[in-house]
Amino acid sequence: MSDGVSCRSPAGPLPPKSWKLNSRKDTWETATWRDEALSLVLSHRVDLPLVAPFTSDSTLPSTPRNPKLETFMLRIPSLSFLCFQILLDSCTISEFQDGIVPYIPTHLRKDLIRFSAVHSPLSIAHLYALWGSEGHVDGEVIVVGPGVTLREDYFIRSHSENGSNAVIAGENPHVDWEWDMEEVDIESPLHSLVFLNTSILSSTLFSFPPTLTHLALINMSMPVPLHRLPHIVPLIIILDVSYNAWLGANSVPGGRGRLKGPQPPRDTPIMDLRHVDWPRWNHLKVLGFRGNYVPENFLKGVNKGRWDEITVVL
Numbered sequence: 001m002s003d004g005v006s007c008r009s010p011a012g013p014l015p016p017k018s019w020k021l022n023s024r025k026d027t028w029e030t031a032t033w034r035d036e037a038l039s040l041v042l043s044h045r046v047d048l049p050l051v052a053p054f055t056s057d058s059t060l061p062s063t064p065r066n067p068k069l070e071t072f073m074l075r076i077p078s079l080s081f082l083c084f085q086i087l088l089d090s091c092t093i094s095e096f097q098d099g100i101v102p103y104i105p106t107h108l109r110k111d112l113i114r115f116s117a118v119h120s121p122l123s124i125a126h127l128y129a130l131w132g133s134e135g136h137v138d139g140e141v142i143v144v145g146p147g148v149t150l151r152e153d154y155f156i157r158s159h160s161e162n163g164s165n166a167v168i169a170g171e172n173p174h175v176d177w178e179w180d181m182e183e184v185d186i187e188s189p190l191h192s193l194v195f196l197n198t199s200i201l202s203s204t205l206f207s208f209p210p211t212l213t214h215l216a217l218i219n220m221s222m223p224v225p226l227h228r229l230p231h232i233v234p235l236i237i238i239l240d241v242s243y244n245a246w247l248g249a250n251s252v253p254g255g256r257g258r259l260k261g262p263q264p265p266r267d268t269p270i271m272d273l274r275h276v277d278w279p280r281w282n283h284l285k286v287l288g289f290r291g292n293y294v295p296e297n298f299l300k301g302v303n304k305g306r307w308d309e310i311t312v313v314l
Helices: 024-028 031-042 067-071 078-088 093-105 106-119 124-134 154-164 200-205 224-230 298-302
Strands: 141-143 192-196 214-218 238-240 286-288 309-313
Touching: 024 031, 031 106, 031 192, 031 286, 078 093, 078 200, 106 124, 106 141, 124 141, 154 298, 192 298, 200 224, 298 309
Parallel strands: 141 192, 192 214, 214 238, 238 286, 286 309
Antiparallel strands: none
């Protein structure tokens, strides 16, 4: 009797080698993996109550327990995104910046940047155009490499440019101040910063704005001094440092462009997490540590001196 399931290979010739994901780098450059990598930090909105994927406990699972993290972005592109792609291909940077961006509303620019981060990462020139003079869209910056990096002084320049345009009440007699207006256009601060498959200089990290609440440093090609961050960005709520080789990441490509669970590192991790002042992050709720090697007593060190444990996603 047969159960109707065959273990034989399908008929026909084997697919060419060029169709296969032959290396970890190939896997990291797929939309499927970018979708999974960005799912944690982008699934927690600043304007909504925090909902943790799962609660950490004495057991350390090797994969996220929340299946919703696996389907963050829509698989089918929207009509607006298809039109956006046509404009990107047909316009020069100056035409795009001057003739297109001013007519894209903020919420749509944010959605387009998020969708592009997964399916077709934008060049740094297009990102600068979309971020505009504020230096971000609705408080969010997403940079997806490889080959795309921020200017070293990006946050310093953005802060100085925005500050130079500020007007203090009472200093300009020509400004009609109506304090009882129902809607006041107040610039929102940068609160979400996401880096994927790229690198940042230490000088750029030291200039991170202290208003950040969501920070992702995923698959960074160069080590990041995490022990400096609690003093630079003390308001962090969501921190994702997944899939970093300098944290002992030794994950191997799995099926469908996914990564299997973390394995013991071949070498000692470059970054010693014991140097991170975890208690200083008293707002921290969720820590993404997917694909990294989990050292002994990791959760104990992260939750030291806390009433409520941090949710650690592995």
